[in-house]
Amino acid sequence: MPAIKVTKASHWFPTPKSGVVHALQDIDLTVEKGEFLAIVGPSGCGKTTLLNAMAGLDKPLEGDVSVLGHQPRAGDPEVGYVLAKDSLLPWRTALGNAALGLEIQGVSVHERETRATEALGVMGLGDFTGAYGAQLSHGMRQRVALARSFATKPEILLMDEPFSALDAQTRIQVHDAFLEAWERRRMTVVLITHDLTEAVGLADRVVIMTRRPGRIKSIHEIDLPRPRSMLDLQGNDRFHQIFETIWSDLREEVIEDSAFVKVAAS
Ligand SMILES: Nc1ncnc2c1ncn2[C@@H]1O[C@H](COP(=O)(O)OP(=O)(O)OP(=O)(O)O)[C@@H](O)[C@H]1O
Numbered sequence: 001m002p003a004i005k006v007t008k009a010s011h012w013f014p015t016p017k018s019g020v021v022h023a024l025q026d027i028d029l030t031v032e033k034g035e036f037l038a039i040v041g042p043s044g045c046g047k048t049t050l051l052n053a054m055a056g057l058d059k060p061l062e063g064d065v066s067v068l069g070h071q072p073r074a075g076d077p078e079v080g081y082v083l084a085k086d087s088l089l090p091w092r093t094a095l096g097n098a099a100l101g102l103e104i105q106g107v108s109v110h111e112r113e114t115r116a117t118e119a120l121g122v123m124g125l126g127d128f129t130g131a132y133g134a135q136l137s138h139g140m141r142q143r144v145a146l147a148r149s150f151a152t153k154p155e156i157l158l159m160d161e162p163f164s165a166l167d168a169q170t171r172i173q174v175h176d177a178f179l180e181a182w183e184r185r186r187m188t189v190v191l192i193t194h195d196l197t198e199a200v201g202l203a204d205r206v207v208i209m210t211r212r213p214g215r216i217k218s219i220h221e222i223d224l225p226r227p228r229s230m231l232d233l234q235g236n237d238r239f240h241q242i243f244e245t246i247w248s249d250l251r252e253e254v255i256e257d258s259a260f261v262k263v264a265a266s
Pocket residue numbers: 013014021022023041042043044045046047048049050212259
């Protein structure tokens with residue numbers, strides 16, 4: 001059984017004046033268990049709509065989505081969701097924030113503190129468990145948000161541009177902390193990103209979506225060995241080759257998209 005199966009999914013939204021916005025068209029996609037899949041495509045092509053369908057937040061008007069063999073449902077403890085905004089509660093410490101998902105799941109105080117502390121340690125924040133959001137940098141805050149998701153040990157992690165608010169240098173540090181944490185559990189990840197370097201560096205496969213209505217244009221296998229480090233990949237020839245191949249395929253879709261980060265590898 002795959003982790004996620006999307007079959008002939010199409011979706012559109014009503015607009016106040018004139019009809020509909022056709023967001024997704026005929027999406028067929030299978031994500032295997034333990035796979036790291038990245039989705040790239042121009043702004044407004046339906047990436048979040050697709051992720052929301054996997055999260056059970058929005059059902060496609062046509063077609064079908066199944067997650068771990070059943071209909072997706074919002075709040076499924078087996079599925080974590082990480083957004084660009086860290087959404088930390090300012091009155092809670094890093095530990096309190098990292099334990100929040102477990103608390104919602106009804107996990108005992110002792111166990112959630114143990115698991116949240118471990119997740120913070122994995123994200124390199126072992127010395128900051130007592131810090132409040134205002135005392136943490138952007139990158140540290142986002143690592144707390146990632147620790148919050150990891151602590152619940154979801155089978156599937158859905159991520160909507162989780163690194164986009166970080167500056168380039170911090171982003172690489174958080175990528176590597178995330179990769180290290182992911183290597184320990186190898187949960188299924190679906191990552192939406194506007195950063196092709198990130199997609200190629202992190203994922204096993206990169207899905208390119210077309211302009212709206214979003215269809216799947218192509219899927220690229222990333223044959224870089226694991227474990228990986230984003231920092232080390234900057235000097236890896238194979239990484240640059242794969243990057244250029246995917247970019248030449250993606251280019252015409254995102255050429256007018258100012259949100260898209262072509263690169264940089266240096
Ligand atoms: N609730 C909604 N009501 C009306 N239109 C919507 C709604 N949600 C999304 N849309 C429209 O559907 C299209 C796809 O949106 P979606 O957010 O999925 O795109 P995206 O690829 O994630 O974009 P971005 O990369 O800019 O975040 C867009 O044109 C958007 O304006």
